[in-house]
Amino acid sequence: MKILLAEDDALLRTRLAADLTARGYAVDVADNGVDAEHLGTEWPYDAVVLDLGLPQRPGLDVLRNWRARGNAVPVLILTARDAWHEKVEGFDAGTDDYLAKPFHVEELLARLRALIRRAHTRHGGELTAEGLTLDEEEQSVLCDGQKVALSGIEFRLLRYLMLHPGQILSKSHLTEHIYANDADPDSNVIEVYVNRLRTKIGTARITTRRGQGYVFGTPD
């Protein structure tokens, strides 16, 4: 899961980025509206945490520009402005959720999780697919009645696969959604992690399509 975090306050940005990374998200950051809009246009993020009071270009304009260009990335607005007319304006601009500052980090994480699930038309609760149940708190998976611990990258990879069952996912696509932009993973690192996952959850659950990528579960 790759997240774009657009927040101009350096301290808050750093701390939130650390929290999100700890929860298994690949996080790109932007400290102004222009960069945020550019990143959001160029990269296929799974969700965006957008502060409204960004310098250079207000968050609402960034959001409106994305939506005008058909970019449907799930957006969670983070703002100190929580009057109702501002909320109406935010939702009108196309946000998916709205969180007023100051907030509990746990609340942000819960909302973000719900947002991503919703984008994959899944409703709350635990993430389950192909007989697997993912524990996002502990970053482990319940596989055939057994709890299996996952490394950070394994967790990110499996969560992404479980959210996109039956779809062909290329190695580069997976890299884009699992690593932050500043990470520069080896080209065959995905192959390594897919193999590690296969040893933990069984080979049958992930099939390889030569020259195309991987499919989790049975193809559509």
Add this chain to the structure above:
Amino acid sequence: MRSLIAPLVVGLLLSLVVVFAVQWSLFGDLVDDALIDYIADELTQDSEELFGSLTLLPGGATALALTHFDPPFLQLQSGRYYQIQLEGAAVLRSPSLGDATLAMTRVSPTRSRREFIAGPAGQDLLLVSTGYSVKGHSVTIGVAADVKPIRAQFQRLQNRYSQITVIMFALLVALQVAIVRLSFGALRRIQGDVVRLERGEIALLGERVPREVLPLVREVNRLVTLLMQRLQRSRESLGNLAHALKTPLTVLKHMAEDERFQRDRTLASEMAQQVDLLRSRIDVELRRARVAGGRVTGAPIAAAKEIDALLDTLARIYRQRHLEIDRDIDSDCGFSGDREDFVELCGNLLDNACKWAHARILVSAHGTNALVLTVEDDGPGCSPELLDQIGQRGVRLDEATEGHGLGLAIVNGIAATYGAEVRYGRSPTLGGFSATVSFPTAWRPAAL
């Protein structure tokens, strides 16, 4: 209070009176003088004629050698007389005098004298006496004419003239009052505009007014614009302040949740408490300041449109709750006030309903002039004691806590500034909580 119309009308009345009085008296005197001059001229000519035909006989007797007399001189008491005196004694009199004599005095030669005397049969005579000298003798010829008839005729003319003057005077006054009223009609129109401005029906005063009041109207418009800008600016700076304060608060809160702080739980919870306290204080002050608390100029806002936008937003916020929201809103429902206040009030009521409802919410708005807004839900509702508590006027925002209380305290605050009545109770149709806000037709902004 000083009136503008009264001095105008009174001043006009006085000046007209003076003008007519002066004109009336001058007219009378001038015409009378001209008339008398004219008659006197005629009389002088008569006396010249008489002198020309006067013959002084030797021995002191006199005789007139007039061949032709004006008939009035012959007819008794005709009003036309002459009398010739030689050395102060009357020697010849016109036949019209009969036995009477003219009371005239001797006038030295080449001199002439004009006087009014009483004549026979109560006539008012104008007597012109001219002095001559004939062969060393002093002769005075007096010719008189009755001015009573001509003066009476003139008096009739003057009376007629006075009547016409009075009528014209009345007409002029009426006309002037009408003109003044018409001119001041523009002021009444401006007054009406000001009332509509206050009601929020128009944004600025109309500038199609007389040139003399245009500067005043422009000044008022400039003030209105300035006030609007100030309100906008102060709201913007408040928003900026909120933003500036809340981000560090988020960081502080975040720090309190940090592992390092968790080693000392008491410290962490105390810090979190202080952060929450700060946050609620900021919220309270911001919300209080954010309420415009006055009728902001501009057309009434369409209640239906704003509520629909809110319902759309709430549907997304509470999408997991699968609430069924019925709306019963008159399409012409308008709210004459600040849009943000209205949205904040409705937002809090609806949000409260969304939080507590089981499955159904009913929102209704009726009335074009006096808006009545009702939000009901099928949730657990409120106990009578709690209803008492939240229904109190002036529930202090900082006493209310997050949840039921804070939102409704905001509603109370906004309603109070608009003089609206808020009633909380149990919904008769849905069984849960019900809130009704009734706005008055004409309200005055309450003191903040």
